[in-house]
Amino acid sequence: MVFLTRRSRFNAAHKLWVKDWSDEKNMEIFGKCANPNFHGHNYTLYVTVKGEPDPVTGMLINAKDLAAIIKGEVIDKLDHKNLNLDVPFIPEGMQTTCENLAIVIWQRIHPKIQQCQLHCVRLEETENIYTEYFG
Ligand code: NI
Numbered sequence: 001m002v003f004l005t006r007r008s009r010f011n012a013a014h015k016l017w018v019k020d021w022s023d024e025k026n027m028e029i030f031g032k033c034a035n036p037n038f039h040g041h042n043y044t045l046y047v048t049v050k051g052e053p054d055p056v057t058g059m060l061i062n063a064k065d066l067a068a069i070i071k072g073e074v075i076d077k078l079d080h081k082n083l084n085l086d087v088p089f090i091p092e093g094m095q096t097t098c099e100n101l102a103i104v105i106w107q108r109i110h111p112k113i114q115q116c117q118l119h120c121v122r123l124e125e126t127e128n129i130y131t132e133y134f135g
Contacts, residue, residue: 003119004060005048008070010079013038014096038082043101044124045074047109051116060116073108098125102133110135 015038016030026034033039047070051060081087083096089108094100102123110118124130 001050002053002060003048003050004063004066004116005046006063006066006070008045008047008067008075009043010045010075011040011042012078012081012083013040014083015039016095016097018095038084041125043078044130045070045105046120046122046124047105047118048120048122049113049116050119054115061113062115065115066113069109069112073112074105077108098123098129098131099133102131106133106135 014033015035016033017026018029021029023036047066049060049066053060077087077089083090083101090096090101090104094104102121105123106118106121109121118135120132120134122130122132
Protein backbone atom coordinates (compact mmCIF):
# COMPACT_ATOMS: atom_id res chain seq x y z
CA MET A 1 0.00 0.00 0.00
CA VAL A 2 1.32 3.40 -0.96
CA PHE A 3 -0.07 6.84 -0.25
CA LEU A 4 -0.07 9.93 -2.45
CA THR A 5 -0.98 13.40 -1.22
CA ARG A 6 -1.77 16.56 -3.13
CA ARG A 7 -1.78 19.95 -1.46
CA SER A 8 -4.07 22.75 -2.58
CA ARG A 9 -4.85 26.16 -1.20
CA PHE A 10 -7.91 28.35 -1.12
CA ASN A 11 -9.15 31.27 0.86
CA ALA A 12 -12.66 31.90 1.97
CA ALA A 13 -14.84 33.78 4.41
CA HIS A 14 -17.06 32.30 7.07
CA LYS A 15 -18.78 32.85 10.38
CA LEU A 16 -19.63 30.41 13.16
CA TRP A 17 -22.92 31.29 14.77
CA VAL A 18 -25.92 29.66 16.42
CA LYS A 19 -29.04 31.69 15.72
CA ASP A 20 -30.78 30.70 18.93
CA TRP A 21 -27.94 31.88 21.13
CA SER A 22 -27.28 35.38 22.40
CA ASP A 23 -24.48 37.43 20.85
CA GLU A 24 -22.55 36.99 24.10
CA LYS A 25 -22.83 33.22 24.04
CA ASN A 26 -21.81 33.05 20.38
CA MET A 27 -18.75 35.17 21.12
CA GLU A 28 -17.94 33.05 24.16
CA ILE A 29 -18.12 29.76 22.24
CA PHE A 30 -16.81 30.70 18.80
CA GLY A 31 -14.54 33.63 19.65
CA LYS A 32 -13.30 35.61 16.66
CA CYS A 33 -15.02 33.17 14.30
CA ALA A 34 -18.35 34.64 15.45
CA ASN A 35 -17.54 38.08 14.06
CA PRO A 36 -20.95 39.27 12.73
CA ASN A 37 -19.58 40.50 9.39
CA PHE A 38 -17.56 37.36 8.66
CA HIS A 39 -13.79 36.94 8.40
CA GLY A 40 -11.38 34.99 6.23
CA HIS A 41 -9.00 32.07 6.45
CA ASN A 42 -6.24 30.86 4.17
CA TYR A 43 -7.02 27.16 4.03
CA THR A 44 -4.62 24.43 3.03
CA LEU A 45 -6.16 21.18 1.82
CA TYR A 46 -4.31 17.86 1.65
CA VAL A 47 -6.03 15.06 -0.23
CA THR A 48 -4.40 11.65 0.27
CA VAL A 49 -5.18 8.59 -1.85
CA LYS A 50 -3.90 5.05 -1.38
CA GLY A 51 -3.52 1.80 -3.27
CA GLU A 52 -1.04 -0.13 -5.34
CA PRO A 53 0.78 1.58 -8.21
CA ASP A 54 -0.30 0.60 -11.71
CA PRO A 55 2.35 -1.84 -13.04
CA VAL A 56 2.77 0.07 -16.29
CA THR A 57 2.57 3.73 -15.23
CA GLY A 58 3.83 3.31 -11.67
CA MET A 59 1.03 5.61 -10.56
CA LEU A 60 -1.87 5.27 -8.12
CA ILE A 61 -3.72 7.88 -10.10
CA ASN A 62 -2.46 10.31 -12.66
CA ALA A 63 -1.51 13.40 -10.67
CA LYS A 64 -3.07 15.56 -13.36
CA ASP A 65 -6.39 13.76 -12.90
CA LEU A 66 -6.23 14.09 -9.12
CA ALA A 67 -5.45 17.79 -9.44
CA ALA A 68 -8.36 18.30 -11.82
CA ILE A 69 -10.80 16.52 -9.48
CA ILE A 70 -9.73 18.62 -6.48
CA LYS A 71 -9.83 21.83 -8.49
CA GLY A 72 -13.17 21.13 -10.11
CA GLU A 73 -15.00 19.71 -7.11
CA VAL A 74 -13.55 21.82 -4.32
CA ILE A 75 -11.18 24.66 -5.07
CA ASP A 76 -13.18 26.30 -7.85
CA LYS A 77 -16.27 26.08 -5.66
CA LEU A 78 -14.79 27.41 -2.40
CA ASP A 79 -11.97 29.77 -3.32
CA HIS A 80 -12.81 33.44 -2.67
CA LYS A 81 -16.30 32.47 -1.53
CA ASN A 82 -18.33 33.04 1.59
CA LEU A 83 -18.71 29.51 2.93
CA ASN A 84 -21.92 30.38 4.80
CA LEU A 85 -23.66 31.95 1.82
CA ASP A 86 -22.13 31.13 -1.56
CA VAL A 87 -21.67 27.36 -1.76
CA PRO A 88 -24.64 25.25 -2.89
CA PHE A 89 -23.31 21.98 -1.44
CA ILE A 90 -22.78 23.43 2.03
CA PRO A 91 -26.20 23.00 3.64
CA GLU A 92 -27.82 26.12 5.04
CA GLY A 93 -27.27 26.20 8.77
CA MET A 94 -24.28 23.86 8.74
CA GLN A 95 -21.52 25.26 10.90
CA THR A 96 -18.59 25.96 8.58
CA THR A 97 -16.05 24.52 10.98
CA CYS A 98 -12.89 22.85 9.81
CA GLU A 99 -14.45 19.54 10.90
CA ASN A 100 -17.61 19.92 8.85
CA LEU A 101 -15.74 21.29 5.84
CA ALA A 102 -13.42 18.28 5.78
CA ILE A 103 -16.47 15.97 5.65
CA VAL A 104 -18.12 17.99 2.88
CA ILE A 105 -14.90 18.01 0.87
CA TRP A 106 -14.58 14.22 1.29
CA GLN A 107 -18.14 13.80 0.00
CA ARG A 108 -17.31 15.87 -3.10
CA ILE A 109 -14.11 14.04 -3.93
CA HIS A 110 -14.87 10.45 -2.92
CA PRO A 111 -17.19 9.56 -5.84
CA LYS A 112 -14.69 10.93 -8.36
CA ILE A 113 -11.71 8.79 -7.31
CA GLN A 114 -11.99 5.63 -9.40
CA GLN A 115 -8.43 4.41 -9.91
CA CYS A 116 -7.52 4.06 -6.22
CA GLN A 117 -8.99 4.78 -2.78
CA LEU A 118 -9.45 8.08 -1.04
CA HIS A 119 -7.63 7.82 2.29
CA CYS A 120 -7.77 11.20 4.01
CA VAL A 121 -8.93 14.75 3.65
CA ARG A 122 -6.86 17.04 5.81
CA LEU A 123 -7.91 20.65 6.09
CA GLU A 124 -5.78 23.26 7.79
CA GLU A 125 -7.62 26.38 8.87
CA THR A 126 -4.60 28.07 10.39
CA GLU A 127 -1.00 27.02 10.80
CA ASN A 128 -1.89 25.75 14.26
CA ILE A 129 -5.03 23.71 13.72
CA TYR A 130 -6.32 21.18 11.23
CA THR A 131 -8.78 18.35 10.88
CA GLU A 132 -8.41 14.96 9.23
CA TYR A 133 -11.32 12.93 7.91
CA PHE A 134 -11.02 9.30 6.86
CA GLY A 135 -14.56 8.69 5.65
NI1 NI B 1 -12.92 31.33 11.44
